[in-house]
Structure formats: C-alpha cells, structure tokens
Amino acid sequence: MANSELESCLDDWNDLEKEFEQLEAEHKKYQKKLDEMVACQKKCLSSIAHHRYRMKTINETLKKNEKKLTEEEKTVLSDLRRKIDDRKSTFREMEEVLPHKNGLYLSIILGQVNISLLNKADKYSYKQEYEKFKLTVSYVVMVLSFFLTFFDDSRWIDAILHFLLVWYYCTLTIRESILVVNGSRIKGWWLTHHFISTVCAGISLIWPSSWSYLLFRKQYIMFMLYISMLYVMQYYYQSGSLYRLKALGQRHDMDITVEGFMSWMWKGMTFLLPFLFIGYFFQMYNAYILFVLSLDSRCHEWQVFALAFIYLVLCLGNLTTTLIVIRQKINKDGLSLKFLLNKYRFNSQLKQL
Incomplete structure (x- = not known):
C-alpha cells in the first residue's frame, strides 16, 4: 500500500x-x-x-x-x-500610458519609486478606490461628530477626531498626488486646500484642553458635522454629474469629485450651491470667533490665532475659487447664448429671403 x-x-x-x-x-x-x-x-x-x-x-x-x-x-x-x-x-x-516622474511631494515621501499605472483599467480602479475612501471617512467623521455632541468635555475622544482628520488629509494628499501622476487633472486650490487642512487638523490635535478650547469645542464639532454631511452630499451630486458627462464623452475618465464647485457641476447647481456657501461662511465665522478668543487676556495658546488665520485662508480660497468658476461659466454660457441668438436671427433672415 x-x-x-x-x-x-x-x-x-x-x-x-x-x-x-x-x-x-x-x-x-x-x-x-x-x-x-x-x-x-x-x-x-x-x-x-x-x-x-x-x-x-x-x-x-x-x-x-x-x-x-x-x-x-x-x-x-x-x-x-x-x-x-x-x-x-x-x-x-x-x-497617459508611459511612466511619469514623481512630483516633489511624492519624491520626499516615496522617493523615486515608480507609481505609474500603465493600464487604464487599473487607473480607473484606483480612482474609484480613492472616491470610496473619501466617502467612507466622511461617514465616519459624521458619526463621530454626532456622537461628540452628547459630551461636554471629553478631550481624549476629541483627540480621536483630530487624529482621524490629520490621517485623512495626509492620506488624501498622497493619493491625489498619485492620481496626478497617473493623469488626473486635479489642479490649483483643491490640492493646496488639503495640505492646509492637514495643518489645521494637526494644530487642533495639539491644542491643550484650556479655557479657549472648551469654549470653541462645541462650535468646532458642529462645524465638522456640517462639513462631513456636505462632503457626502457633494459626493453623490458630483459623482452623478461626472458619470453623466463621461457617458457623453465630455469629461476625462480620470477626473474626480473634489470638495468644491467645478465647471462641469453647473447643471442643477441651484440645490447644492447654497450649502457650499453656508460652509464657507461657517469657516469665516470660525475665523472670527477664534480671533476674538485670541485677543482675550485669558487666552495664552498660540494655536487659537494660528487656527483663526488658517480658517480665514480656507474660507477666502474656497469662496474666491467658486466665484471665479461661476463667473467663467456665466461668461461661457453668455457667449454660447449670444452665438445661438445670432444663428437664429441669421436663419430667420435666410427664410425671409
């Protein structure tokens, strides 16, 4: 056997x-x-x-x-x-199907490791994972912020939220830099916005549990709850708009949803635009309250003024970028409308002849 x-x-x-x-x-x-x-x-x-x-x-x-x-x-x-x-x-x-050099940020973090995805299916899959990552973390931040509204003073739980945001924005900047290397057209303010947000979350993490922190805490939690809800709303609206435009061949496959108003988001924007502006003015209000706190004699933490300045920069950057895009879109639509009117008048004159 x-x-x-x-x-x-x-x-x-x-x-x-x-x-x-x-x-x-x-x-x-x-x-x-x-x-x-x-x-x-x-x-x-x-x-x-x-x-x-x-x-x-x-x-x-x-x-x-x-x-x-x-x-x-x-x-x-x-x-x-x-x-x-x-x-x-x-x-x-x-x-698009050739290797790209890493930018300065990725070179510092990863060195010259080749992170180019040469297959279009792999690029699209990576982009989808990036979108799911943003949505998942937004839901976690929303739930955690809602949970914190029931506690008046729990610095260690607050620290979890702050650390989560530091990790999230750090990861986001790395993922977005990889997307840029692989052909995604993320430009300008939105990349800078996430770098500044990383600094903002880091300063909030090391802010001592002082008089100023406890006074601003509830407003900060409400702000994070609103922002996370806004991110979720933006994701579903922008991903739907982007999907339709890609199907029509009007957008690039590697375009992504970002935290703001994009040129391709114009149709049906009357619903989402007011919520965006509320978020921007919420940032301005945060900057104002923190600045007032920094002037109080009981405030001795440098984090208060630093955060006031950062919130002001974020607000002005978001507001300016959105208004510029709206103006460009209105001007573009105005030119298109003028062209159509002239074409209609020309056709009418031909019929009369």
Whole structure:
C-alpha cells in the first residue's frame, strides 16, 4: 500500500516537473518582454522630450521673426502653430500610458519609486478606490461628530477626531498626488486646500484642553458635522454629474469629485450651491470667533490665532475659487447664448429671403 502511494507521489512530481519547465519558459519569455517594454518606454520618453525641445526651438524662432512676415507667411505660421498644438495634445495622450516622474511631494515621501499605472483599467480602479475612501471617512467623521455632541468635555475622544482628520488629509494628499501622476487633472486650490487642512487638523490635535478650547469645542464639532454631511452630499451630486458627462464623452475618465464647485457641476447647481456657501461662511465665522478668543487676556495658546488665520485662508480660497468658476461659466454660457441668438436671427433672415 505504501509503495503504491509512493509511486503515485512520484508520478505527480514528474508531472509537476514538466509543468515547471513550461513555467520557467513562460517566465523567461515574460522577463524578456518586460525588459523590451522598459527599453521601449525609455525610448518613447526620450523621443517625446526631443520633439518637445525641437518644437520649443521652432516656437522661439517664430516669435522672434513674426513681425517680419508677410500676410501669406502669417497664414502658414498660423497653420504651423495649429499643428504644434495638435502634436502637444498627441504627446499628452501618449504619456497617459508611459511612466511619469514623481512630483516633489511624492519624491520626499516615496522617493523615486515608480507609481505609474500603465493600464487604464487599473487607473480607473484606483480612482474609484480613492472616491470610496473619501466617502467612507466622511461617514465616519459624521458619526463621530454626532456622537461628540452628547459630551461636554471629553478631550481624549476629541483627540480621536483630530487624529482621524490629520490621517485623512495626509492620506488624501498622497493619493491625489498619485492620481496626478497617473493623469488626473486635479489642479490649483483643491490640492493646496488639503495640505492646509492637514495643518489645521494637526494644530487642533495639539491644542491643550484650556479655557479657549472648551469654549470653541462645541462650535468646532458642529462645524465638522456640517462639513462631513456636505462632503457626502457633494459626493453623490458630483459623482452623478461626472458619470453623466463621461457617458457623453465630455469629461476625462480620470477626473474626480473634489470638495468644491467645478465647471462641469453647473447643471442643477441651484440645490447644492447654497450649502457650499453656508460652509464657507461657517469657516469665516470660525475665523472670527477664534480671533476674538485670541485677543482675550485669558487666552495664552498660540494655536487659537494660528487656527483663526488658517480658517480665514480656507474660507477666502474656497469662496474666491467658486466665484471665479461661476463667473467663467456665466461668461461661457453668455457667449454660447449670444452665438445661438445670432444663428437664429441669421436663419430667420435666410427664410425671409
């Protein structure tokens, strides 16, 4: 009996040996293809850099001699610039599936580890995980803030909320930097907003349980409860808007929902916009109360004035960015409306003729 079992094991091992030989051959093939892919990536990146340098030289030469050109030559120049712009767009599309260098922030945290996702499905999956992460933490902050409203003085539970926010915003800045490397077009204020919010949460964490802290505590908890509820509202509204625009081909696959008003959020914005402005003015009110507290003789903590300044910066940044986007959208819609009216009048005149 033992001999038959041993023979069976030997037969199984011999079969595995044959399969292992195939595995080794496939792995060598994979390694070779991988080396070829890396070499091809470097060659493509080098060629794109070379093309960009040559195009930059051409642009500089054209700018120097633009005034000397005849009308016919200016027409050729205009056509050439259009071709250059088209080529730049082509390069951006090519770079979506090529490795990118880490920015300064990621280089400090991760070094030069390659975090480029070359597969579009992987990029989209990572973006979806980022969105779920934001929504999940917003729900946790909402529940924790609601729970804290029933306690008058519980500094250690408050510290959990502060630490959660520090971890959340730190993680958010890293995830967003990775998204930028992989083609997501997060720009300007919203990236800066999360860095400032990290500092704000960190200062709140080390604020001693003093007279000023206890006086501001309830307002802070109510603010966090409102902000977390607003984030959840924004997520469902913005993700719905973004999904519809992606389906229509009007937005990029790597666009994300952010804490604010974006140009693609215009339709149906009458519902969400007032809540955004309430949140911004809540930040302004926080800044005012903290500034008043900092002037009181009983206040000896530097955190009070620092937080007043940070809330003021956040409010002004959010408010300014939102108003600029609204103005741009109104101007754009105004031009579109004017174009449609002119087209309607022209068609009416043709019918009369």
